[in-house]
Amino acid sequence: MNQLDHTQDILRQLIAYPTISADSNLQMIEYLADYLDHVGADVLLNHARDGTKANLFATLGQGHENGVLLSGHTDVVPVADQDWSHDPFDMVERDGRLYGRGTCDMKGFIAACLTKAQDYAKLPLKTPVHFAFTYDEETGCIGAQGLAKLLQDQGITPRLAIIGEPTRMKAIEGHKGCCEYTTHFHGKAGHGSMPDIGVNAIEYAMRYGTKLMDIAQDLQGRAPENGRFAPPWTTLNIGRITGGHIHNVIPENCSMDWEFRPVQDADFSYVKNTIETYVSDTLLPEMQRRDPNANITTEIVGEVVGLEPTDQNEARDIVLELTGQNHADVVPFGTEAGIFAALGMSVVVCGPGSIEQAHKPDEFIDLSQLDACLSFLTKLESKLAA
Ligand SMILES: [Zn+2]
CATH class of the missing domain: 3.30.70.360 (Alpha-Beta Plaits)
Structure with a gap:
């Protein structure tokens, strides 16, 4: 099966978990944990205080330092009072687009990460690759704040982070808080x-x-x-x-x-x-x-917190290099980026799909965007392998 088909299959599963921020994300987390465990990653779960939700943090490769972090949130915004033309949690393909709640914001990126985790696991990694999948981003980045504390407690210090929010794969180096x-x-x-x-x-x-x-x-x-x-x-x-x-x-x-x-x-x-x-x-x-x-x-x-653009930003520079873009932009919407930046990582926001479709009825992601994300994550191998 080619990687795009594989990603689509994973995405269909992820969409089927109705992880609206108010509800539990544990079933989806369990699926992600099983998958990553299966490819050989060390998987840590970090539960919310009430136990109904969790962050997942997984690592391929050795060591706690210097890693590359790929981050996405597992929660989606509600569908109540929205006029959908089909079941939002049953992904539909139509005209080169995948429809469903969370397709672009941001389970498409997570699905692409899982697909590529299989390849990364086979590389002679020079630095660890981390996957951070959080809860309650849409309600104020609550999960990422807990995850940040976990990383600090465990002395895990990635050097750069890529946050896969929908930017149509454009490099974003700043946003408001x-x-x-x-x-x-x-x-x-x-x-x-x-x-x-x-x-x-x-x-x-x-x-x-x-x-x-x-x-x-x-x-x-x-x-x-x-x-x-x-x-x-x-x-x-x-x-x-x-x-x-x-x-x-x-x-x-x-x-x-x-x-x-x-x-x-x-x-x-x-x-x-x-x-x-x-x-x-x-x-x-x-x-x-x-x-x-x-x-x-x-x-x-x-x-x-916001993400303030800085002159030095390795994460941004890598995305620019690998995607052939010549400058990074800023966006008006918030992400978890500032939380990771506060831990000392260089951070860029770059992911498939458009924020135009996020939070709306009939949310979709273009298959071509998923493909572009896979090809970016494939090029990233050159930065990960020894
Ligand atoms: Zn989002």
């Missing part, structure tokens, strides 16, 4: 005709939201010169507000989901400090004067 929060406003209920006896949670949420929008304005003025992102500043978005009951009841609870995407570390601290100060100096004292139990708490859903 992505920080997501849910802020809860706890007030005090009462009759709507007597606002003074209660603490209106929605009122404080609105003031908090207004402050966030002021910060969003400031961020535009803080954009670095010659920024390469589109837009070049840190963006901020309020995505959801829920709270209250009915016209005439003072709402005691309200919550707000919001996010920002820092282009630089300084903006990360600016946003957090500014909003925290507003809460502690203005909103909270007012609320608690009226009811000492009133409160505002913020839950961190995920704080994913």
Whole structure:
């Protein structure tokens, strides 16, 4: 069987595991572990605290240092409320495309990695090849953060990482961070005709939201010169507000989901400090004067650091060389790359399929993209073999 057919067979299996971030990925992890174990890799599983999900980290070759890491996430975004023309977890081939949830984001890359693992296992490897397959990327790179800790604890220090998110195999050397929060406003209920006896949670949420929008304005003025992102500043978005009951009841609870995407570390601290100060100096004292139990708490859903482009980047240079591209780009979406970069690896994002199709109904990957990925991973052998 040729490698593209083999990859397609693996991908069909991977798509059949409905690894929506909210659900367990253990069956898929078990499949990946069996497969990699079978080709001779050392396989480590790293479970989430509640045991329902796991990261997989596998190594071909000897040693803990200097390795090349291929990384992908196992989770996919939900399909509920999306209009699919077929079962999203039963892969369909049509007109040179493979349709199914996760085909491009990013089980196609994982399938290609598994196919090539068989070849890598036969090479006289000069440095180890690692495979990192994580959980909960789509909900804030939770799994990758656990994996990073595992690597640190075990003293595993790969020198470079390739993150196979869908970039149509273009080399990506930078992206913004992505920080997501849910802020809860706890007030005090009462009759709507007597606002003074209660603490209106929605009122404080609105003031908090207004402050966030002021910060969003400031961020535009803080954009670095010659920024390469589109837009070049840190963006901020309020995505959801829920709270209250009915016209005439003072709402005691309200919550707000919001996010920002820092282009630089300084903006990360600016946003957090500014909003925290507003809460502690203005909103909270007012609320608690009226009811000492009133409160505002913020839950961190995920704080994913960005990938800042750097002059020196071996991972990027290897991808450019092997794919014949002459420059690397930046993208507006977040990945696990910054987490690996923080461990000291040089990191590039490069994978098959297009982000245009990710997260949408009838998600697909072009077979030609899978083929291009296989051919890249084959050329990579020249960098791995002694
Ligand atoms: Zn992805």
